[in-house]
Structures are given as C-alpha cells and as structure tokens.
Amino acid sequence: MQLDINSIASLNLNHFNVHTAPKKQVINFPDFLIVGPQRTGTTWIYSNLCEHPNLVFSFPKELYFFNRVAEKSLPVSLHKESFVLSQALSSPGYGLKELIKIAYFDSFRTLGIGAHDLRWYSKFFETDFLRRTIDTVRKVQSPMRSDGLMGEATASYATLPQSMIKDIVRLNPNIKIVLMVRDPVDRAWSHAKKDLVRDAHNGKKRAPTSEDFMSFFNAEYQIACGQYSKMIKNWQHCLPESALFIGKYEDIANRPAKLVRRILDHLGASEPLPEHVTARLDRPVNPTSGSSIPPDLRNHLELLFADEQEWLRDYWQSIDSGSA
Numbered sequence: 001m002q003l004d005i006n007s008i009a010s011l012n013l014n015h016f017n018v019h020t021a022p023k024k025q026v027i028n029f030p031d032f033l034i035v036g037p038q039r040t041g042t043t044w045i046y047s048n049l050c051e052h053p054n055l056v057f058s059f060p061k062e063l064y065f066f067n068r069v070a071e072k073s074l075p076v077s078l079h080k081e082s083f084v085l086s087q088a089l090s091s092p093g094y095g096l097k098e099l100i101k102i103a104y105f106d107s108f109r110t111l112g113i114g115a116h117d118l119r120w121y122s123k124f125f126e127t128d129f130l131r132r133t134i135d136t137v138r139k140v141q142s143p144m145r146s147d148g149l150m151g152e153a154t155a156s157y158a159t160l161p162q163s164m165i166k167d168i169v170r171l172n173p174n175i176k177i178v179l180m181v182r183d184p185v186d187r188a189w190s191h192a193k194k195d196l197v198r199d200a201h202n203g204k205k206r207a208p209t210s211e212d213f214m215s216f217f218n219a220e221y222q223i224a225c226g227q228y229s230k231m232i233k234n235w236q237h238c239l240p241e242s243a244l245f246i247g248k249y250e251d252i253a254n255r256p257a258k259l260v261r262r263i264l265d266h267l268g269a270s271e272p273l274p275e276h277v278t279a280r281l282d283r284p285v286n287p288t289s290g291s292s293i294p295p296d297l298r299n300h301l302e303l304l305f306a307d308e309q310e311w312l313r314d315y316w317q318s319i320d321s322g323s324a
Helices: 005-011 041-049 065-071 084-089 096-108 118-127 129-136 157-158 164-169 184-198 211-219 220-225 229-237 250-254 256-267 294-306 306-323
Strands: 003-004 026-028 031-038 056-057 149-153 176-181 244-248
Touching: 003 005, 003 294, 005 164, 026 118, 031 041, 031 157, 041 149, 041 176, 041 256, 065 149, 065 157, 157 220, 164 229, 176 229, 176 256, 184 211, 184 220, 184 294, 184 306, 211 220, 211 294, 229 244, 229 256, 229 306, 244 250, 244 256, 250 256
Parallel strands: 031 149, 031 176, 056 149, 176 244
Antiparallel strands: 003 026
16 A cells, blocks of 8 residues: 555654655555564465565565564664674675675665655565566566555564554554464474574574573563464454454465465455466475474473463364354
C-alpha cells in the first residue's frame, strides 16, 4: 500500500516521525509482514513467495526496521552509524558481497534520509536499476508498483512490543501478519547451530562449548523467541480479527503446498504460485546440520520452555477442537 505523508501526523504514533518532502508526498508501506520468529521457516516462505505474481517483497529481504525503531538502535548492517571500510575488511563475517550491499543500502539508496524515518523504509520497496539488474540475473521479473501486495519478511518482528505493533496497525489497519510456530526447544537448538556453528557469529576460532550454548539460550532475545504465548497474544491484541496467520513449522515438510496455499489465501493473493516454484517446495532453504541436541543442553531447554510447550499443546488442541 501507499501512505500519504501528510496524513501520518494525525495517527498519534508512539515511535515514528516522518518529515515531509516537497517532491514526494506518498511512501510505500507493507500490506503484509512475515514476522518469524527465527528458525521457523520464514526464509523458506519468502524464497517461494517472492516469485508470486501478486506479491512485491522489499529488497533485500530482512530490513529489521521496526526492531531498530522500537529499540532506538543503529542501522543493521554493521551496527555502526558510519561504514568503516578497514573494519569491514578485517571482519571475517563480511565478504565482497556484504561490502557491496552495505555501501549500496546504507549510503546511496537512502542518501539524506534518517534510518528511523518511514521514508527510509519506503525506499526498499522501490524497483530501481540495481533491483532490475539482479532480477534479470536471477531470471525473475521485477515487480511494478501497481502489480500487487507489498510485504517484508524479518524474522525478529515476532517479538516486537505492543506499542510498535499498534503503530504498525495504525499505519495500515488492514495489514496481514504471518507468524510460524515451532517447538521452542527445537527452534532454540536450530538457532544456536546457525549462529554459533554455521555462521560463526561468535567470532571465535574454536568450536562452541557447552557454556557458549548455555549463554546463547539464556539470552533475553532467545528466550523471547520461544515465548509463543506472549508473542501471539501481543499480535492478537493489536490486530483486527483474522489478520494473524499462525502456521506450523512441521507443515513445511509434511504439507508444503497446502501451507503455501493457506498463506496466499490469508494474504488475499488470487493467483497460484508459478509451476517452477511449486515443483521445488520440498527443497530445504537455509538449513543447518542435522546434529542432535546433547542431553545436558536438551534438559536445560526442556526446563526453560516447559511452560511454553504446555501452552502450545493446549493452544493447538483448542484450535483442532474448534475446527472439528
């Protein structure tokens, strides 16, 4: 959807200020959000839906915009106000691809616009020269503004505070949300394998220890990612009825085509997925290794999320009973 900048001031927002610009009074804002949490299949959903003819995703995928505004934190790329080439080159987590992306997205595309301004966010839904070039290489047709529903997929939005969710709904009262549910123990283990093992975000040149995993699991954000009782209630409290889609992670493996169809129906996308996308729905996206949880770590996670597992069992039982 598109918002009139001049009308935003009357919405009584908690977090946003938008400065008007004489040359452009309309900005882009999503019709839907895929909010996560992380390691629940949101990348799989995005990878398959981004080629749908009626859906226009932000470019790149995850912008972390609402997290940063809510937390009053710095831009996401290097978590620094300014990009320092020498620091980036010495960082093992950033290669040439990341350097190009940082230089483009943090500098040229949003030149002169503050990173907490809604106009900054709007820029990432535009189809410009770089996006058309990359889409040509990927053999994907670049979306046009009039083509369909705008959306963004950032897996950390699931844990947004109610005050930010209320702002999002004030900006778009008809917004649709997709939230995925996975057993919190399995989700936490998958997240740890990704961050501590596969992506080496800890920056250490050794295998993570049991203490490293424990510290990771006990972090406030990691606990929040497994608290479905809280995140679902937060979104339900702020959203209109039927605006929140809650999907099961297991359906990606067991019923992928049905899951995609349900999500498309929820978003109001009239066309089916292209056949070449449907043919690949059984392929994993962004996987980690299949190693199992060591017994001591499993016991810790089982205790940490015992209440959540019980809440989820009751929640799904109530859903199944209601649909019977």
